[in-house]
Amino acid sequence: MSLNRILSPEEPFIVAEIAQNHDGSLGMCHAYIDSLADAGVDAIKFQTHIAAAESTLDEPFRIKFSEQDATRYDYWRRMEFTEEQWAGLKSHADARGIIFLSTPFSAAAVALLDRIGTPAWKVGSGDVMADNMLSPIMATGKPLIVSTGMSSWTEIDGMVARLLDSAARFALMQSTSKYPTPLNEVGLNVLDEMRRRYSCRVGLSDHSGTPTAAMLALARGFGLIEVHATFDRRMFGPDVAASLTIDEIKGLVRFAREMREIDLNPLNKDEMAERLETQKSLFGRSVALMRDRPSGYKLQPEDLTPKKPGGGIPWSERMRVVGKILGRDVSANRLLRQEDIE
Numbered sequence: 001m002s003l004n005r006i007l008s009p010e011e012p013f014i015v016a017e018i019a020q021n022h023d024g025s026l027g028m029c030h031a032y033i034d035s036l037a038d039a040g041v042d043a044i045k046f047q048t049h050i051a052a053a054e055s056t057l058d059e060p061f062r063i064k065f066s067e068q069d070a071t072r073y074d075y076w077r078r079m080e081f082t083e084e085q086w087a088g089l090k091s092h093a094d095a096r097g098i099i100f101l102s103t104p105f106s107a108a109a110v111a112l113l114d115r116i117g118t119p120a121w122k123v124g125s126g127d128v129m130a131d132n133m134l135s136p137i138m139a140t141g142k143p144l145i146v147s148t149g150m151s152s153w154t155e156i157d158g159m160v161a162r163l164l165d166s167a168a169r170f171a172l173m174q175s176t177s178k179y180p181t182p183l184n185e186v187g188l189n190v191l192d193e194m195r196r197r198y199s200c201r202v203g204l205s206d207h208s209g210t211p212t213a214a215m216l217a218l219a220r221g222f223g224l225i226e227v228h229a230t231f232d233r234r235m236f237g238p239d240v241a242a243s244l245t246i247d248e249i250k251g252l253v254r255f256a257r258e259m260r261e262i263d264l265n266p267l268n269k270d271e272m273a274e275r276l277e278t279q280k281s282l283f284g285r286s287v288a289l290m291r292d293r294p295s296g297y298k299l300q301p302e303d304l305t306p307k308k309p310g311g312g313i314p315w316s317e318r319m320r321v322v323g324k325i326l327g328r329d330v331s332a333n334r335l336l337r338q339e340d341i342e
Contacts, residue, residue: 003099003119005042006143007171009201012223012256015101015122015145016041016249017205019239021230024078026085030092036229037096039250040257044093045101045122045226048086048113051076053106087116101145107132114140122226125149125177128159138163144170145224147205148194149177160198171224172198175205179242186213191222207242209233211252218256227252284310287318289332297326304336313338 005011016036022028029046036044051073059072069075081089086102093100103122104110110133113121120143127133128151137144144163148156156172163170174190175181186208194202203224204217214225228243244252273280285306293303301322306315312335313321327342 003143006099006120006145006224007169007201009223012218012225012260013042013203014040014249014253014256015043015045015224015226016229017045017226019047019228019243020079020237021228021235021239021243022046023235023237026081026089029081029089031231032229033089033092033096033098035231035246036249037093037098039246040253041098041249043099043101044229045103046089047079047124048081048102048104048109049076049079050106050108050112051080053108083112083116086112090116090118104133104137107136110136118142120145123147125151125175129155134162138166138168142169144168145173145203145226146170147173147175149175149205153197156194157197160200171201171203173203173205173224173226175207175226177207179207179239180209181207181242183208183210183213188213188216188220191217191220195222209242209244211244211248211255214252215255218252218259223256223260225252225256281310283308285315286310286312287315287321287336288312288334289330289336291332293326293330295326295328299324299326299341307335309335312336 005013018029018032022032033044055073055076057071057073066075069078090100099119101120101122102113102118103124104113105124105127121137123134123137123144123146125147128146128148146159151159160172172194174187174194176185176187178185186206188204191202191204201224203222203226204214205226206213207228214227217225227249228239229249230240230243230245232245233240233243285308287304288307290303290305299321304318304321321336321341324341326340328340330336330340
């Protein structure tokens with residue numbers, strides 16, 4: 001799959017974010033790759049955590065939810081995979097024809113992902129100002145997808161200026177860093193403002209846990225979409241409530257493709273009317289009689305009624321048969337024909 005589709009505003013590009021929904025299971029990660037490839041997503045995105053490079057024992061839980069992790073640091077350690085395992089996930093995604101992405105959360109994670117050949121970068125909302133990560137990311141020359149969920153307009157202006165100065169190829173994502181995000185805080189209006197301010201592709205990274213916001217963004221012309229994925233909302237993990245099920249993501253992909261099919265094929269009404277002439281005739285109305293009339297009968301306006309199909313004497317021309325004499329018996333269960341009239 002071409003990387004150009006990430007930054008091209010013409011085509012929808014759907015990213016399924018796994019985040020921590022694998023709960024540290026490598027097998028679960030591979031299962032997500034297969035399921036989401038079957039669902040038709042363009043890319044699957046993970047998060048690459050290296051506890052020693054990212055966290056300390058002083059970091060609190062976002063939510064104290066885990067019975068097996070005493071600290072946030074322990075939790076990040078459980079979310080780690082080896083470089084070989086990350087390379088295996090990328091190879092699996094490549095084989096299934098979807099783009100492998102992973103958000104790095106440390107400079108060490110950037111280096112690891114670069115070594116395994118990640119083709120593009122996703123920069124999380126919390127790291128848009130982290131120079132120790134942005135500098136090596138930009139130095140690779142690979143495309144960036146940058147979330148702005150915690151950023152002010154001033155901060156985004158500064159980041160975009162830096163990206164432009166480095167000639168980076170990038171897209172910006174509106175997001176709200178709440179999990180799940182209430183619908184009244186999704187901020188689709190921000191997409192319009194971003195498109196007005198910056199010369200780049202703009203998209204939505206959504207954490208609402210419902211397809212509605214993503215579908216609305218697509219319908220408004222913002223085709224770069226990221227949503228969290230889970231096998232089931234009864235699964236364990238801090239990101240599950242902000243996620244869509246595989247079936248919901250499949251529906252979102254179908255919506256994006258069908259919407260593009262419609263948009264790429266504007267309708268010419270006159271041309272379509274011409275192509276539907278046969279259909280038009282079937283659904284049209286012709287002159288028929290209200291009741292059976294015998295040969296020699298003089299037709300009156302009240303004798304006439306419009307009936308299907310078209311193709312007979314047009315109902316619009318009914319007055320030209322008024323006062324005419326029938327040359328044969330005519331039944332009410334068929335159209336009146338020109339040869340019925342003397």
